[in-house]
Amino acid sequence: MLPIQRRLFSASTAARTTPKSIAQFLQTAPAARIENTSVSGYVRSSRKYKTEQFVDLGDGSSLKSLQAVMPRSLGADGLVADGRSIRVGSAVRLNGSWVPCENQEKQTHELKVSSVEVIGPSDPKTYPIQKKYQSLEYLRSMPHLRSRIPMNAALLRMRSDTITALTSFFESQNFTQTHPPLITSSDCEGAGEVFTVASGTPEEQARPKKKAADHFFRGPKYLTVSTQLHLEALAQSVGNVWTLSPSFRAEQSDTSRHMSEFYMLEAEMTFVQDMETVMDLVENMLRSTVSSLQQSASSRDLRAAVSALRHEEPELISDAELDLRWAGMANAPQRWPRITYAEALELLHEAQETHGSGYFATPAPEWKDGLASEHEKWLAETISAKATPGWKTPVFVTHYPRESKAFYMLPSGNSSGRETVDCFDLLVPDMCEIAGGSMREHRLENLLDTMKQRGMALPTGVPGRSTSGLDWYIDLRRWGSPPHGGFGLGFDRLMSYLSGIPNVKDVVAFPRWYSRCDC
């Protein structure tokens, strides 16, 4: 037997470098040549001429294909060698030289192919992804394949660039990125729109749970609907925190803005006296992130792909409107408008009076009423247009009625019997709410009073060792609880808003919603 050292290092230690992506090939300086190279990718299309065959190759790294030219006499291996042409959809490695084109109008370079390896064959006759137009709705039935479409690959890359930009932004602001738990004890006061988590065989699960030990976790547990409560605990420990984390809702609805599983960006700030600071964070974060995306190849690819598809999918947002959305988030010279719910109500009633009672399908809301989507859309459009003419910015609506909001929000006052809380929604044109936040009630007695008024279960355990329900959350107020606040932003909605693809199910790789969890 060989001594260990000999055996361990018998393998080659030569550096292995990642092969160039097609995006990298396409960035070659116009006059440069690369001899003896190889390109891997999928055949997007192929055109045969008398002596040559042209192949367009894609690998998801760019919207544009790489053009390869090969002599028709070329006999390599696999499907080429047996006389048939390289098939659309197959994975190939093409070896040759990357040389400047004579006519550089359409592309600067092309690959002069010397040999071909078909490393993943394909049968274009059965391939469900067709060159001819297939509707976004139809493609939802094959999430495992539709991301191969160049537009969807660009969406994936833009999502990645967005995460990177957010990571940089929060790093620059000294926020700590955290991993709050997804399995939680809180069922949101039994609203019934949470998923429960169980273990065991179907028979074991169907058995009624009579005692704690019948549950894996000694009690019913749920998938989180928001990590906020846990983020508050972490913010009290380490200062400002954020997370980009999955959230879940078991709503039996099928709208273009909701899914059962979605990513939420949530942040929590400590030692904050003023909700304006939290809104500033939201605004700065989005300005910084969208500015950074404006420089990204992924967003340029995505915009171009959406633009090209628009004649087939009229629901896709127009280029002009998308220009306004991007500029409104990244470049608007003025701070985004901030109006109160009370002011919003006045404006809606004024508009209804001016234009007549049929102006809104849902009559303008009275105090305590929620804003209908229609009203949110109108507010987002109107306020932005009037406050920042020429710019389509998001709009903050603040200080909603206390009764309509969550128990943990900080009351902001009582004006002529109308109690409000320090909270805000961020509305954008068309899409409505993409973010919401508030100051949190940081005072123990006030929190307990609110919970009592709302008939919520009050602490039963010994403070500090509470293990059930919301006792632990109340505990956070017992020892050193400074004023604090935070927000949550629907990450998939942001992707939908920026891409101009109106249905969040089309911007998420494997969407889950009521009755649908394909793949």
Add this chain to the structure above:
Amino acid sequence: MLPIQRRLFSASTAARTTPKSIAQFLQTAPAARIENTSVSGYVRSSRKYKTEQFVDLGDGSSLKSLQAVMPRSLGADGLVADGRSIRVGSAVRLNGSWVPCENQEKQTHELKVSSVEVIGPSDPKTYPIQKKYQSLEYLRSMPHLRSRIPMNAALLRMRSDTITALTSFFESQNFTQTHPPLITSSDCEGAGEVFTVASGTPEEQARPKKKAADHFFRGPKYLTVSTQLHLEALAQSVGNVWTLSPSFRAEQSDTSRHMSEFYMLEAEMTFVQDMETVMDLVENMLRSTVSSLQQSASSRDLRAAVSALRHEEPELISDAELDLRWAGMANAPQRWPRITYAEALELLHEAQETHGSGYFATPAPEWKDGLASEHEKWLAETISAKATPGWKTPVFVTHYPRESKAFYMLPSGNSSGRETVDCFDLLVPDMCEIAGGSMREHRLENLLDTMKQRGMALPTGVPGRSTSGLDWYIDLRRWGSPPHGGFGLGFDRLMSYLSGIPNVKDVVAFPRWYSRCDC
């Protein structure tokens, strides 16, 4: 009513800047002064002298406290004004001047306090987090509070720095960061160690599910145990991909290395001919990340905190050992050892022959046997010591027997009747396996054969519109499936290994394991 513009911008638009953290104050140049400033934080301790009171303030941003000096005559508000001293655990804002100390031995600066605001009172008598030592195990009963301990705050910060470093690394390698789904259709061939997801009231859930429509998603759904299968689909679309995503296992065990909810870092590479490339990725990623962490304040704070706690918690890994762990991952001059399972077996049997049959509590494994933790530990220690003397590196063990590994792994050959697959585990001293990966079977017919041999359900639906079980995964092989491979790394285990805190439940903020889901 005011015109919209007037109302919208009546609020101050003065820039609000985030207040300085204590870490930032502590970085002030030695001779510099900051007049009229304010510091927010929590009182860690307080000492009274005749005319002055010294307060140590922490905010989670640094292990070191900030020292404040205030005249005892100072009557501010709250607990100070009523004659009592500032209490440990309370949240305060101290206003004053940050001035160089005369004696700079212990700290360069101190805060000369002119006024105090107690913004979050505390009662130290009931505060469950005590200055005196509390065991890590005891602290697990109060995850909502224990992160306030400076060591745990440093852990949170190091976790954040690790995520940032990984994001940079994968960005530099042109990998796309993705969000694969957590609710999935696959129950891992009914292994029974998955959590199921359901909706509705307890009564509705207990009702037997007779037809698809009885389920929220028209069929039983599970929490993912690995995102690999979905990553493979994304990698075929967009090239190399990665994710840092929650995974779940419903194992009824309580070990120091397992939890029911944990973060996995998973990556998948396309157009990869050779598993060495995947191992290179793992090694480069860890080298790059740990090198970057070596420069971080969070890791220095954490190392110092662990060092200080060791006399109370002897299970914490020693400084000398931790130095070796960090250097072995970041700085080892040689490539990490890579040996095969067959070679590992030989070495274990040699050791057993040399030292006698009692050398291992579990006898050295025979072909097809799994490696016991004890064997993995021995291999990690021994191989690393012999192959890279002076360095304690991780060790790759490759090419396990085919029968003992997952169906999707690529067979690597058949030598004298012993079939192996192209797979690897990454072992580290003490902790055992922290990562594992493989080449994937990319050929349709071979994948179907393996599944048939193992008695797995074969595709029933129409290719391309498959919505159940693993049909969609098989589909990925039908049209353009190049050789590819990837890996998964237990992110919490990595944090545990680097911190020297041996139980993963102590490095995760809100751990979940069998029978425990506190808060």
